[in-house]
Amino acid sequence: MRCCIECIKDSEIKGIVNSDPNHIIGTCDFCGGTQRLLIDTEENEWISEMIGRVLDVYTPISNLSDSFPKEKTGFIGDVLSQNWNIFNLNGNQIQRFVKAICRERYEEQPELFEMPVGIEEMCHDDYLNRHSILRTYQWDDFVKGIKEVNRFHSGYINKDVLSIFLQCAVKKHNKGEVLYRARICSNGKKYKVGEMGAPPIGISRSGRVNPVGISVLYLSDSKATTLYEVRAGVYDYITIGSFKLLEELRVINLAMIDQISPFIGERFGFDMTEYAINLEHLRMIAHEIAKPMRNDGALDYLPTQYISEFIKSKCYDGIEYASTVHMGGLNLAVFDEKKLKCTYTRMYDVKKIHYNYVAV
Numbered sequence: 570m571r572c573c574i575e576c577i578k579d580s581e582i583k584g585i586v587n588s589d590p591n592h593i594i595g596t597c598d599f600c601g602g603t604q605r606l607l608i609d610t611e612e613n614e615w616i617s618e619m620i621g622r623v624l625d626v627y628t629p630i631s632n633l634s635d636s637f638p639k640e641k642t643g644f645i646g647d648v649l650s651q652n653w654n655i656f657n658l659n660g661n662q663i664q665r666f667v668k669a670i671c672r673e674r675y676e677e678q679p680e681l682f683e684m685p686v687g688i689e690e691m692c693h694d695d696y697l698n699r700h701s702i703l704r705t706y707q708w709d710d711f712v713k714g715i716k717e718v719n720r721f722h723s724g725y726i727n728k729d730v731l732s733i734f735l736q737c738a739v740k741k742h743n744k745g746e747v748l749y750r751a752r753i754c755s756n757g758k759k760y761k762v763g764e765m766g767a768p769p770i771g772i773s774r775s776g777r778v779n780p781v782g783i784s785v786l787y788l789s790d791s792k793a794t795t796l797y798e799v800r801a802g803v804y805d806y807i808t809i810g811s812f813k814l815l816e817e818l819r820v821i822n823l824a825m826i827d828q829i830s831p832f833i834g835e836r837f838g839f840d841m842t843e844y845a846i847n848l849e850h851l852r853m854i855a856h857e858i859a860k861p862m863r864n865d866g867a868l869d870y871l872p873t874q875y876i877s878e879f880i881k882s883k884c885y886d887g888i889e890y891a892s893t894v895h896m897g898g899l900n901l902a903v904f905d906e907k908k909l910k911c912t913y914t915r916m917y918d919v920k921k922i923h924y925n926y927v928a929v
Contacts, residue, residue: 570599570610570669571598571610572599572610573597573599573602573608574586574587574606575600575601576656576658576662576910579597579656579831581833592606592764592800593606593609594606599665600657613670617671619832620667622742622841623649623841624667624674624681625841627681627686628689630686637687641688642685644660644685644686645667645686646665647664649667652848668682672737678693690842691912692743700727700730700842702726703725703850704727708850708857711723711726715871716871726875732877732883733837734829734837734839734847735880736837737829738822738823738829739822739882739885740820742814743814747812748790748812748901749790749791749794749810750765750810750911751788751789751798751807751808751810752764752807752810753799753805754806754808754845759806759808759914760914762911766906766911768784773785776870776902777858777870777877777890779874784814785903785908786906787900787902788901788909789892789898789900791898792898793898795807795809796919798894798900800894801919802922803921804918805812806919807919808914808915809914811911813909814906814908815908815909818887819886820886820887820888820901821880821889822877823854823858823876823888823890824859824890824891825855826854827852829844831844831845840871854876857872858888858891859892876900881904887901887902887903887904888901889901
Protein backbone atom coordinates (compact mmCIF):
# COMPACT_ATOMS: atom_id res chain seq x y z
CA MET A 570 0.00 0.00 0.00
CA ARG A 571 1.06 3.56 -0.64
CA CYS A 572 0.28 6.62 1.46
CA CYS A 573 0.89 10.16 0.21
CA ILE A 574 2.73 12.85 2.10
CA GLU A 575 -0.49 14.90 2.30
CA CYS A 576 -1.92 12.22 4.61
CA ILE A 577 0.98 12.82 7.01
CA LYS A 578 0.90 15.71 9.49
CA ASP A 579 4.11 15.05 11.42
CA SER A 580 6.97 17.36 10.39
CA GLU A 581 9.74 14.81 11.05
CA ILE A 582 8.22 12.13 8.81
CA LYS A 583 7.43 14.67 6.09
CA GLY A 584 11.00 15.93 6.20
CA ILE A 585 12.43 12.44 5.73
CA VAL A 586 10.08 11.67 2.84
CA ASN A 587 10.85 14.98 1.12
CA SER A 588 14.60 14.36 1.37
CA ASP A 589 14.44 10.83 -0.09
CA PRO A 590 16.06 10.92 -3.57
CA ASN A 591 14.23 7.71 -4.52
CA HIS A 592 10.75 8.97 -3.76
CA ILE A 593 7.72 7.69 -5.67
CA ILE A 594 5.03 9.77 -7.36
CA GLY A 595 1.59 8.25 -7.84
CA THR A 596 -1.90 7.72 -6.43
CA CYS A 597 -2.53 7.47 -2.68
CA ASP A 598 -4.32 4.32 -1.49
CA PHE A 599 -5.76 6.21 1.48
CA CYS A 600 -7.04 9.61 0.30
CA GLY A 601 -7.13 8.87 -3.44
CA GLY A 602 -4.98 11.88 -4.32
CA THR A 603 -3.10 11.64 -7.60
CA GLN A 604 0.40 12.76 -8.56
CA ARG A 605 1.39 12.70 -4.90
CA LEU A 606 4.71 12.01 -3.19
CA LEU A 607 4.20 8.53 -1.73
CA ILE A 608 5.34 6.34 1.16
CA ASP A 609 5.39 2.65 0.24
CA THR A 610 4.36 0.72 3.36
CA GLU A 611 6.29 -2.35 2.19
CA GLU A 612 9.58 -0.58 1.51
CA ASN A 613 10.09 1.84 4.40
CA GLU A 614 11.58 0.16 7.46
CA TRP A 615 12.42 3.54 8.98
CA ILE A 616 8.76 4.58 9.22
CA SER A 617 7.82 1.13 10.51
CA GLU A 618 10.34 1.65 13.30
CA MET A 619 9.02 5.16 14.04
CA ILE A 620 5.39 4.08 14.23
CA GLY A 621 6.46 1.03 16.22
CA ARG A 622 7.83 3.32 18.92
CA VAL A 623 4.41 4.95 19.16
CA LEU A 624 2.70 1.57 19.42
CA ASP A 625 5.05 0.67 22.29
CA VAL A 626 3.24 3.23 24.44
CA TYR A 627 0.02 1.23 24.41
CA THR A 628 -1.11 -1.97 26.11
CA PRO A 629 -4.05 -4.08 24.88
CA ILE A 630 -7.01 -4.00 27.23
CA SER A 631 -6.59 -7.73 27.89
CA ASN A 632 -3.26 -6.96 29.58
CA LEU A 633 -4.49 -4.00 31.62
CA SER A 634 -5.79 -4.30 35.15
CA ASP A 635 -9.53 -4.70 35.68
CA SER A 636 -9.57 -1.29 37.40
CA PHE A 637 -8.15 0.54 34.37
CA PRO A 638 -10.79 3.15 33.34
CA LYS A 639 -12.52 2.12 30.12
CA GLU A 640 -12.94 5.76 29.06
CA LYS A 641 -9.16 5.96 28.72
CA THR A 642 -9.06 3.15 26.15
CA GLY A 643 -9.75 3.05 22.42
CA PHE A 644 -8.80 1.27 19.23
CA ILE A 645 -5.32 2.25 18.05
CA GLY A 646 -6.56 4.00 14.91
CA ASP A 647 -8.98 6.18 16.86
CA VAL A 648 -6.40 6.90 19.57
CA LEU A 649 -3.82 8.05 17.01
CA SER A 650 -6.44 10.09 15.15
CA GLN A 651 -7.80 11.88 18.22
CA ASN A 652 -4.72 12.29 20.40
CA TRP A 653 -1.64 12.41 18.19
CA ASN A 654 -0.60 14.82 15.43
CA ILE A 655 0.95 12.30 13.06
CA PHE A 656 -1.73 11.74 10.40
CA ASN A 657 -4.26 13.69 8.36
CA LEU A 658 -6.44 10.56 8.28
CA ASN A 659 -9.47 9.25 10.14
CA GLY A 660 -9.31 6.39 12.62
CA ASN A 661 -10.17 3.63 10.15
CA GLN A 662 -7.58 4.85 7.65
CA ILE A 663 -4.91 5.03 10.35
CA GLN A 664 -5.82 1.52 11.48
CA ARG A 665 -5.20 0.29 7.91
CA PHE A 666 -1.95 2.22 7.67
CA VAL A 667 -0.40 0.95 10.92
CA LYS A 668 -1.39 -2.63 10.10
CA ALA A 669 0.31 -2.30 6.72
CA ILE A 670 3.45 -0.45 7.82
CA CYS A 671 3.94 -2.61 10.95
CA ARG A 672 2.78 -5.90 9.42
CA GLU A 673 5.33 -8.02 11.34
CA ARG A 674 4.19 -6.46 14.62
CA TYR A 675 0.59 -7.13 13.58
CA GLU A 676 1.35 -10.81 13.03
CA GLU A 677 3.12 -11.08 16.39
CA GLN A 678 0.70 -9.00 18.48
CA PRO A 679 -2.68 -8.74 16.67
CA GLU A 680 -4.49 -7.73 19.87
CA LEU A 681 -2.66 -4.37 19.82
CA PHE A 682 -4.37 -3.59 16.52
CA GLU A 683 -7.75 -5.24 17.02
CA MET A 684 -8.60 -4.63 20.69
CA PRO A 685 -8.98 -1.37 22.68
CA VAL A 686 -5.68 -0.17 24.11
CA GLY A 687 -4.60 2.13 26.93
CA ILE A 688 -1.53 3.72 28.47
CA GLU A 689 -0.78 1.74 31.60
CA GLU A 690 1.24 4.58 33.18
CA MET A 691 -1.85 6.82 33.19
CA CYS A 692 -2.97 5.03 36.35
CA HIS A 693 0.40 5.10 38.14
CA ASP A 694 0.52 8.16 40.40
CA ASP A 695 4.27 7.85 40.97
CA TYR A 696 4.89 7.97 37.23
CA LEU A 697 2.51 10.90 36.70
CA ASN A 698 4.05 12.93 39.51
CA ARG A 699 7.47 12.60 37.85
CA HIS A 700 6.57 12.82 34.17
CA SER A 701 3.29 14.73 33.74
CA ILE A 702 3.07 18.52 33.41
CA LEU A 703 0.05 18.49 35.74
CA ARG A 704 1.18 15.58 37.88
CA THR A 705 -1.99 13.67 38.84
CA TYR A 706 -4.26 16.68 38.25
CA GLN A 707 -6.41 17.76 35.32
CA TRP A 708 -6.43 21.21 33.69
CA ASP A 709 -9.68 22.14 35.44
CA ASP A 710 -8.04 21.38 38.79
CA PHE A 711 -5.20 23.77 37.96
CA VAL A 712 -7.61 26.52 36.81
CA LYS A 713 -9.81 26.23 39.89
CA GLY A 714 -6.79 26.07 42.20
CA ILE A 715 -5.07 29.15 40.82
CA LYS A 716 -8.30 31.15 40.84
CA GLU A 717 -9.68 30.12 44.22
CA VAL A 718 -7.00 28.44 46.35
CA ASN A 719 -3.36 29.48 45.86
CA ARG A 720 -2.40 31.97 43.19
CA PHE A 721 1.34 32.34 43.71
CA HIS A 722 2.62 29.03 45.02
CA SER A 723 0.57 26.48 43.15
CA GLY A 724 1.91 22.94 43.22
CA TYR A 725 -0.15 21.75 40.28
CA ILE A 726 2.48 22.36 37.57
CA ASN A 727 5.56 20.16 37.25
CA LYS A 728 7.89 22.90 36.05
CA ASP A 729 10.73 20.56 35.11
CA VAL A 730 8.51 18.69 32.66
CA LEU A 731 6.95 21.89 31.32
CA SER A 732 10.46 23.27 30.68
CA ILE A 733 11.28 20.29 28.47
CA PHE A 734 8.28 20.83 26.22
CA LEU A 735 8.80 24.61 26.10
CA GLN A 736 12.22 23.97 24.53
CA CYS A 737 10.45 22.20 21.69
CA ALA A 738 8.28 25.25 20.95
CA VAL A 739 11.00 27.88 20.60
CA LYS A 740 10.55 30.17 17.58
CA LYS A 741 13.04 32.79 16.43
CA HIS A 742 12.14 36.21 15.08
CA ASN A 743 15.00 37.76 13.16
CA LYS A 744 16.57 41.16 13.66
CA GLY A 745 14.95 43.64 11.29
CA GLU A 746 11.58 41.90 11.21
CA VAL A 747 8.57 44.25 11.46
CA LEU A 748 5.55 43.74 13.73
CA TYR A 749 2.59 46.02 14.43
CA ARG A 750 0.61 47.57 17.27
CA ALA A 751 -2.61 49.57 17.08
CA ARG A 752 -4.20 52.15 19.38
CA ILE A 753 -7.63 53.74 19.09
CA CYS A 754 -7.27 57.53 18.75
CA SER A 755 -9.70 58.76 21.41
CA ASN A 756 -9.26 62.41 20.43
CA GLY A 757 -9.06 61.85 16.67
CA LYS A 758 -5.34 62.62 16.55
CA LYS A 759 -2.59 60.30 15.43
CA TYR A 760 -0.28 58.93 18.11
CA LYS A 761 3.39 59.72 17.74
CA VAL A 762 6.13 57.09 17.55
CA GLY A 763 7.03 57.61 21.20
CA GLU A 764 3.43 56.97 22.28
CA MET A 765 3.04 53.51 20.75
CA GLY A 766 5.02 51.47 23.26
CA ALA A 767 3.79 49.24 26.07
CA PRO A 768 1.70 50.82 28.87
CA PRO A 769 3.87 52.25 31.65
CA ILE A 770 4.80 49.89 34.49
CA GLY A 771 2.28 50.09 37.32
CA ILE A 772 -0.77 51.15 35.29
CA SER A 773 -0.96 48.33 32.73
CA ARG A 774 -4.18 46.33 32.89
CA SER A 775 -4.36 42.58 33.29
CA GLY A 776 -3.89 40.80 29.96
CA ARG A 777 -3.64 37.36 28.43
CA VAL A 778 0.11 37.26 29.17
CA ASN A 779 0.73 39.87 31.88
CA PRO A 780 -0.66 40.32 35.41
CA VAL A 781 -1.99 43.76 36.30
CA GLY A 782 0.80 46.32 36.78
CA ILE A 783 3.41 44.39 34.78
CA SER A 784 4.11 45.89 31.37
CA VAL A 785 4.25 43.74 28.22
CA LEU A 786 4.34 44.92 24.60
CA TYR A 787 1.56 43.24 22.62
CA LEU A 788 2.20 43.11 18.88
CA SER A 789 0.66 41.40 15.84
CA ASP A 790 1.96 39.92 12.62
CA SER A 791 -0.14 42.21 10.39
CA LYS A 792 -1.94 45.53 10.41
CA ALA A 793 -5.26 43.77 9.88
CA THR A 794 -4.77 41.63 13.00
CA THR A 795 -4.09 44.73 15.13
CA LEU A 796 -7.41 46.28 14.07
CA TYR A 797 -9.26 43.23 15.30
CA GLU A 798 -7.22 43.02 18.49
CA VAL A 799 -8.09 46.59 19.62
CA ARG A 800 -11.79 45.93 18.86
CA ALA A 801 -11.96 48.90 16.52
CA GLY A 802 -15.46 50.19 15.76
CA VAL A 803 -16.91 51.83 12.65
CA TYR A 804 -15.64 55.43 12.25
CA ASP A 805 -12.93 54.91 14.85
CA TYR A 806 -9.59 56.47 14.04
CA ILE A 807 -6.74 54.02 14.62
CA THR A 808 -3.00 54.61 14.82
CA ILE A 809 -0.89 51.66 13.76
CA GLY A 810 2.78 51.64 14.67
CA SER A 811 5.44 49.60 12.87
CA PHE A 812 7.96 48.01 15.24
CA LYS A 813 11.34 46.85 13.99
CA LEU A 814 13.25 44.18 15.89
CA LEU A 815 16.63 45.48 17.06
CA GLU A 816 17.89 41.96 17.79
CA GLU A 817 16.84 38.34 17.40
CA LEU A 818 14.02 37.24 19.68
CA ARG A 819 13.58 33.70 21.05
CA VAL A 820 9.94 33.25 21.94
CA ILE A 821 7.72 30.32 22.90
CA ASN A 822 5.17 29.60 20.20
CA LEU A 823 2.20 28.50 22.28
CA ALA A 824 0.06 28.40 19.15
CA MET A 825 1.98 25.26 18.15
CA ILE A 826 3.01 23.73 21.47
CA ASP A 827 0.49 20.90 21.01
CA GLN A 828 1.85 20.20 17.50
CA ILE A 829 5.32 19.08 18.64
CA SER A 830 6.55 16.00 16.79
CA PRO A 831 6.84 12.95 19.09
CA PHE A 832 9.94 11.90 17.16
CA ILE A 833 12.16 14.73 18.45
CA GLY A 834 12.09 13.42 22.02
CA GLU A 835 15.65 12.07 22.00
CA ARG A 836 16.95 15.57 21.23
CA PHE A 837 14.96 17.27 23.96
CA GLY A 838 14.72 14.72 26.75
CA PHE A 839 11.30 13.08 26.62
CA ASP A 840 10.16 9.67 25.51
CA MET A 841 7.01 8.51 23.74
CA THR A 842 5.08 7.72 26.90
CA GLU A 843 5.88 11.12 28.42
CA TYR A 844 4.72 12.71 25.19
CA ALA A 845 1.48 10.71 25.17
CA ILE A 846 0.46 11.52 28.75
CA ASN A 847 1.17 15.23 28.25
CA LEU A 848 -0.58 15.72 24.91
CA GLU A 849 -3.87 16.73 26.53
CA HIS A 850 -2.10 19.21 28.84
CA LEU A 851 -0.23 20.79 25.91
CA ARG A 852 -3.49 20.99 24.00
CA MET A 853 -5.15 22.80 26.89
CA ILE A 854 -2.29 25.31 27.15
CA ALA A 855 -2.59 26.09 23.43
CA HIS A 856 -6.38 26.36 23.74
CA GLU A 857 -6.28 28.53 26.86
CA ILE A 858 -3.87 31.11 25.40
CA ALA A 859 -6.11 31.45 22.33
CA LYS A 860 -9.46 31.39 24.14
CA PRO A 861 -11.70 34.45 23.55
CA MET A 862 -12.12 36.52 26.70
CA ARG A 863 -14.79 38.96 27.82
CA ASN A 864 -13.76 42.42 28.96
CA ASP A 865 -14.45 41.48 32.59
CA GLY A 866 -12.54 38.20 32.46
CA ALA A 867 -9.46 39.20 34.51
CA LEU A 868 -9.63 36.01 36.59
CA ASP A 869 -9.81 33.94 33.41
CA TYR A 870 -6.37 35.25 32.44
CA LEU A 871 -4.73 33.74 35.53
CA PRO A 872 -3.84 30.31 34.07
CA THR A 873 -2.10 31.80 31.03
CA GLN A 874 -0.45 34.49 33.14
CA TYR A 875 1.02 31.76 35.35
CA ILE A 876 2.40 29.91 32.33
CA SER A 877 3.65 33.17 30.81
CA GLU A 878 5.44 34.29 33.96
CA PHE A 879 7.18 30.92 34.11
CA ILE A 880 8.25 31.30 30.47
CA LYS A 881 9.59 34.76 31.31
CA SER A 882 11.53 33.34 34.27
CA LYS A 883 13.31 30.96 31.86
CA CYS A 884 14.71 34.01 30.00
CA TYR A 885 12.70 33.67 26.80
CA ASP A 886 11.86 36.95 25.07
CA GLY A 887 8.13 36.52 24.73
CA ILE A 888 5.16 34.39 23.74
CA GLU A 889 3.53 33.92 20.37
CA TYR A 890 -0.11 32.82 20.16
CA ALA A 891 -2.98 32.68 17.69
CA SER A 892 -5.32 35.66 17.45
CA THR A 893 -8.75 34.90 18.89
CA VAL A 894 -10.48 37.53 16.76
CA HIS A 895 -8.69 37.39 13.38
CA MET A 896 -8.57 33.98 11.74
CA GLY A 897 -5.00 33.13 10.76
CA GLY A 898 -3.52 36.09 12.63
CA LEU A 899 -0.71 35.78 15.16
CA ASN A 900 0.12 37.86 18.21
CA LEU A 901 3.43 38.29 19.97
CA ALA A 902 3.78 39.46 23.57
CA VAL A 903 7.32 40.75 24.17
CA PHE A 904 8.56 41.00 27.73
CA ASP A 905 11.19 43.72 27.07
CA GLU A 906 10.05 46.43 24.68
CA LYS A 907 13.60 47.80 24.43
CA LYS A 908 14.33 44.99 21.98
CA LEU A 909 12.15 46.73 19.40
CA LYS A 910 11.79 50.24 18.07
CA CYS A 911 8.68 51.94 16.72
CA THR A 912 9.87 53.45 13.44
CA TYR A 913 6.66 54.67 11.84
CA THR A 914 3.02 55.43 12.62
CA ARG A 915 0.01 55.97 10.40
CA MET A 916 -3.62 56.78 11.19
CA TYR A 917 -6.53 54.88 9.64
CA ASP A 918 -10.29 55.52 9.53
CA VAL A 919 -12.34 52.34 10.07
CA LYS A 920 -15.10 52.29 7.45
CA LYS A 921 -16.69 48.88 7.81
CA ILE A 922 -16.91 45.94 10.23
CA HIS A 923 -18.24 42.45 9.59
CA TYR A 924 -19.88 40.67 12.54
CA ASN A 925 -20.34 36.92 12.84
CA TYR A 926 -22.68 35.66 15.56
CA VAL A 927 -24.56 32.61 16.78
CA ALA A 928 -27.53 32.12 19.09
CA VAL A 929 -26.74 30.97 22.66
